[in-house]
Amino acid sequence: MSTVLDFSPLFRSSVGFDRMLNALENARRVASIDNWPPYDIVKTGEDEYRITMAVAGFTEDELTITQEQSMLMVAGHKSGESEENGQYLHRGIAGRAFQRRFELADHVKVVGASLVNGLLTVELKREIPEEMKPRRIAIATGEALPRVEARKTETEKLAA
Template sequence: MRTTFDLSPLYRSTIGFDRLFDMLDQVSRVEPMTNWPPYNIEKTGEDEYRISMAVAGFTRDEIELVQQESTLTVTGQKRAEPEGVQVLHRGIATRAFKQSFSLADHVKVTGADLDNGLLTIALKREVPEELKPRRIEIATGSAAKALAQDNQPPQIGHGSQAKEAA
């Protein structure tokens, strides 16, 4: 039995979580066979990831990878059987598929490879320098006083004080 949840009260009481609630809403409507083809998601380094999909029977020309903003879509469409071929038993699935992956900010596809029926997609998070945290030094003691003195406006003297300063 499948239970559905009404998320509309959450939309009214939160700001900026639209995408999260859309994803939750989408998950509740998932068709039972959308987990095909089987896949693994692996973390291979600090900011590196890999998706491995079992796509036996598909060629490079029958698979399409598209990254649009924060969504990676993998689509597979088998071509028609050649004329004169009669399949007596079909154990390798040839049905079309479409699998979407939501990517975090700044995650980009860096490569894809199809080898022995396994599609491997390499991903990497590349955060721009201006968005990376930076350490700010805190001055202490005489360095702080020197910094404070450097930030003071120049003093303008009057009368004899100005002559002595010159």
Template sequence: MRTAFDFSPLYRSTVGFDRLFDMLDQSTQLESMANWPPYNIEKMGEDQYLITMAVAGFSPEEIELTQKEGQLLVTGQKKGSDDGRQYLHRGIATRAFKQIFNLADHVKVTGASLENGLLTVELKREVPEALKPRRIEISSGNGMKSVGHDNQPARIEHGKAA
């Protein structure tokens, strides 16, 4: 994770670059927003994965999971308002979020749950049988016989070929 840079020393020693520094500052802010909410991606087995997202304060009705065209989209939008509440300190973020995970071919969401402020999404790679590698048996030639091609010398009995 990158940290924000302080461009103020550059403002003091340059003229006319303020727009460039503002764009750089905005890009670092957008990058930090893309990392919210924090999440883990774990490999649980050969073809099983687990995404865990910290979404404290959100209910299952306020979170939507959508899988489409090789992507998993996780969005969260708080419903209702905090009217009438007066916060002395507000450290639990309740802002809307949108997180996109790119999925490999044949990876499907098999389950999702929300417990203790953690959203857990289970994924599994399910390759169709037709696309799985298959072993092809090679015959040794012993099982295949054709007339006159068995590599055995012909026996002749009483003047006739056997």
């Protein structure tokens, strides 16, 4: 049994959450059949994340990692040169091309990537700009701020 969620009431009653609601809508539509290559997403710190993908058989030259705005794309394409001579009796190591997409939150950037023992690791960090970080506002003590007096309108001047 499948549960279908309707996000249209949220679109009508919220402002500025378009990207989040679109991401939820897109996630609902994604088929769960595409589960290769397997991957883990780990939160390693307050604003740090790690994506680890099992890409056995791929070299650094056959993998591409691209970040465009809030989308991280990891793709792998096997080169034809690596085919070994012989007939496979069983082929359990997948070598097919793939493209995996990850929707990133605002201000999340890729800080590094490595390929060790068939595991591709992509390090991510949320870097909030200084002007968007919370700041404390000092409260002045002692002298009160000068009062702003309301202007008298023409009718009040005439009545006086």
